[in-house]
Amino acid sequence: MSHKPTTVAELGEFTVLIDVRSPAEFALDHIPGAINCPVLDDEERRVVGTTYVQVSAFEARKIGGAMVARNIARHLDEQFRDKPRDWRPLVYCWRGGMRSGSFVNWLRLVGWDAQQLKGGYKAWRAHVIEQIAQRAPALDLRVLCGPTGSAKTRVLQALAAQGEQVLDLEDLAAHRGSVLGAVPGRPQPSQKAFETQLAHRLAALDPARRVWVEAESRRIGRITVPEPLLQRLRESPVVEIAAPPDARLAYLLRDYAWLGDDRPALADKLDGLRELLPRDVLAQWREWALAGALAPLFEALMARHYDPLYARSQGRHLAGLPNAHRVASDDLSDAGIQSLAGHIASLP
Incomplete structure (x- = not known):
């Protein structure tokens, strides 16, 4: 011994x-x-x-x-x-x-x-950083993008259920990646804990098979996506979901219905946009939030904030967007998402 x-x-x-x-x-x-x-x-x-x-x-x-x-x-x-x-x-x-x-x-x-x-935990931490740096650039990523309300997260989940490899960064970060993205009942992990779970997930992926991932900015809530993975994501082929505004709004009203349960908290979240919006627009949005009027609020958020942000950021950061496969869907119900995921999984 x-x-x-x-x-x-x-x-x-x-x-x-x-x-x-x-x-x-x-x-x-x-x-x-x-x-x-x-x-x-x-x-x-x-x-x-x-x-x-x-x-x-x-x-x-x-x-x-x-x-x-x-x-x-x-x-x-x-x-x-x-x-x-x-x-x-x-x-x-x-x-x-x-x-x-x-x-x-x-x-x-x-x-x-x-x-x-x-070397204790410090040796483990060095191992995590090394594993991300080694494995991320070798991933055969397929990047799923589309404006807010395109059901990207649900499509990822449906792809996983259909046997595809998926890397769900928002699940690891416990955040949906937007001003309203905090996940109820799930505080975000520390940056180190996120990277530990990311390295653990990367180790489980088969590098010979493609991996679906959602397009993300550098930060998901307060979590920073490690640079080797971010660079690989930005240079990888893209599949863009094209859904009309009414289908996206209906999806958001279902997927974010819980926001109406705490109206003052919803109004406070909107304050994160104060530097980006005219004062009278933000005041109207806060009024809708406090009244629980999610439909006009989400419609305005899409038109005035999320869609312009998507147009600016995706074209700038995703090299594969000009040559993206565009997959159209006007049905983002549960059944529609399953069908959409099947179509995406069948792409070459």
């Missing part, structure tokens, strides 16, 4: 991944599948850090050592008491230092073949 630093490439050889960082660090991002067993909680980590800065490293280690010992004992008693002798955990902290080293030492004293991740 040798004790050697373990690399990211060996993650799959272990029974469990144990992240011993504080809950706040774990919530920001972590290796997929890891469990959080902090050796210092958020407050304890603050106390130790303050002591290190204001008193001395020795006093910080003395205080922290007692905290770490108590927490490790609690984890051993509450979470690992039933683990068999062949249980094999891999432990990591921020950079493969004292926190994970202490945990590994205690687990090995018990008799388990516990190992420490070399």
Whole structure:
């Protein structure tokens, strides 16, 4: 039972991944599948850090050592008491230092073949960045575009259900990519957590098959699309959904009906457009929002904001747009979306 630093490439050889960082660090991002067993909680980590800065490293280690010992004992008693002798955990902290080293030492004293991740979370983070940089440029992307209300997200979902490979960036970012794009009940992840999930998704894709993705700007809410993927997206072939305004409006009224449930919040979202619209136009839109009048509001948003924005941005950023396959549909009902996805999937 040798004790050697373990690399990211060996993650799959272990029974469990144990992240011993504080809950706040774990919530920001972590290796997929890891469990959080902090050796210092958020407050304890603050106390130790303050002591290190204001008193001395020795006093910080003395205080922290007692905290770490108590927490490790609690984890051993509450979470690992039933683990068999062949249980094999891999432990990591921020950079493969004292926190994970202490945990590994205690687990090995018990008799388990516990190992420490070399470089800790920082090594994982470097791996994520490297994987995105390597895999994104090799993707055989097909970019789905169309003005707001063209049901692009639902078409992506329908394509996935029909067996096509799909990369749903808005789902990973928990945002629909517009001023009204926040997803109810789903706060956006951190940038690091988004990139971890993106790398995980890219690893699951077959590079020999095409991958459908929605046209995105550089930012999805507060998430930034990594440059290697953004560049690949912008240079890839394009399929454009062409749907008339009345079909798009009907779709938006169904897909965003939940916005009428909190009218003051909807009105506040519109304030994000204050630099782009005349004051009287924004006042009228806020009035519609507060009254729950979604039809005139969405119609005006399409005509005055979304469609002009689409015309400016897509032509500037999508190199393949002049040669795009244009797929027309005047039916964006559930059945119409299924039919549209089938047509798109049949394209060469």
